Amino acid sequence: MSENATETKALARVSPATDILEREDGFYVYMDIPGVRREDLNIDINENELTVTGRALQGSSEKESFLEVQFGPGEYVRAVSLSDRVDRERIKASLKDGVLTLHLPRLEKLAPRRIPVQTG
Amino acid sequence: MVLDFNTMYYPGRFERVIEDFFKPQQGEGRRMAFPPLNVSEDEANYYVRSEVPGLAMDAIELTLTEKSLVIRGERPTEQGKYYRQERPAGFFQRVVALNVPVDRDKVRASLADGVLTVVLPKCEGCVPRKISIDVA
Numbered sequence: 001m002s003e004n005a006t007e008t009k010a011l012a013r014v015s016p017a018t019d020i021l022e023r024e025d026g027f028y029v030y031m032d033i034p035g036v037r038r039e040d041l042n043i044d045i046n047e048n049e050l051t052v053t054g055r056a057l058q059g060s061s062e063k064e065s066f067l068e069v070q071f072g073p074g075e076y077v078r079a080v081s082l083s084d085r086v087d088r089e090r091i092k093a094s095l096k097d098g099v100l101t102l103h104l105p106r107l108e109k110l111a112p113r114r115i116p117v118q119t120g
Numbered sequence: 121m122v123l124d125f126n127t128m129y130y131p132g133r134f135e136r137v138i139e140d141f142f143k144p145q146q147g148e149g150r151r152m153a154f155p156p157l158n159v160s161e162d163e164a165n166y167y168v169r170s171e172v173p174g175l176a177m178d179a180i181e182l183t184l185t186e187k188s189l190v191i192r193g194e195r196p197t198e199q200g201k202y203y204r205q206e207r208p209a210g211f212f213q214r215v216v217a218l219n220v221p222v223d224r225d226k227v228r229a230s231l232a233d234g235v236l237t238v239v240l241p242k243c244e245g246c247v248p249r250k251i252s253i254d255v256a
Contacts, residue, residue, distance in 0.1 A: 017206040017207040017208070018204060018206050018207070019198060019202065019204060019205050019206060019207050020202070020203040020204040021198060021200035021201055021202045021203060021205075022200055022201045022203065023199070023200040023201070028198070028200060030174075030198065030207060032171075032173040032174065032207050032234070033173065033234075034171040034172070034173040034233060034234030034235050035171065035233055035234065035235045036233060037233055058158070058169070058235070061162065063162045063163070064160040064161065064162045064167060065160060065161060065162070066158065066159070066160040067159040067160060067161065068157060068158060068159040069158050070153075070156035070157050070158060071156040071158060071171050072158075096174075097173060097174055097175060097176060097231070097233070097234045098171070098172075098173030098174065098233045098234015098235065099173045099174040099234065
């Protein structure tokens with residue numbers, strides 16, 4: 001456990017580039033997390049906050065010597081706060097080509113209902 | 121705002137600020153150009169790696185010219201009402217100058233999880249040759 005924690009700490013923490021947009025059927029969140037495999041990705045909802053964490057371990061052998069480095073292994077961490085209008089039960093996530101797509105549908109409006117009054 | 125980022129709050133924020141302050145500016149490269157490139161070599165090959173999230177292999181155009189490797193493509197913009205846009209979109213192109221001989225017919229490219237890897241084998245027939253000088 002402690003060994004694992006130190007290993008995670010050694011990775012650079014990166015805030016992934018994120019788009020948030022709204023469409024007819026709800027909100028969409030796109031995150032660029034290249035190099036993260038599905039099994040290294042975690043999405044947690046804690047109360048009003050959705051947290052995405054993913055580890056990207058760039059697969060290079062140790063024999064390689066680098067001439068130019070512009071990206072490296074890292075841990076992507078980003079939190080999004082959810083509004084009350086988001087239906088938490090129906091949040092969908094998909095990962096394709098290093099882009100995480102989150103679909104946050106709106107809550108269905110509750111149908112208006114008449115309350116019968118009983119005479120005592 | 122219906123949906124927003126807690127940019128001002130995250131656990132360990134203070135530590136993060138201190139960390140960023142003392143850290144050498146190695147992370148600067150991330151914001152330099154899109155897509156970021158790594159170039160490395162081992163005994164047999166040169167490797168060019170690039171983070172191109174959101175692109176399929178057929179959306180990336182790789183061109184190997186006499187002296188350079190060109191990576192180009194276009195990232196589409198999503199349709200909708202944007203609240204926040206940080207991901208780069210539009211056309212991009214990066215040129216890697218090849219000042220070394222490579223085996224052009226054996227260059228391979230692969231794409232996994234948004235990371236493009238181009239393997240350029242070192243040219244076997246191009247090892248430096250010794251030229252003997254005859255004394256006249």
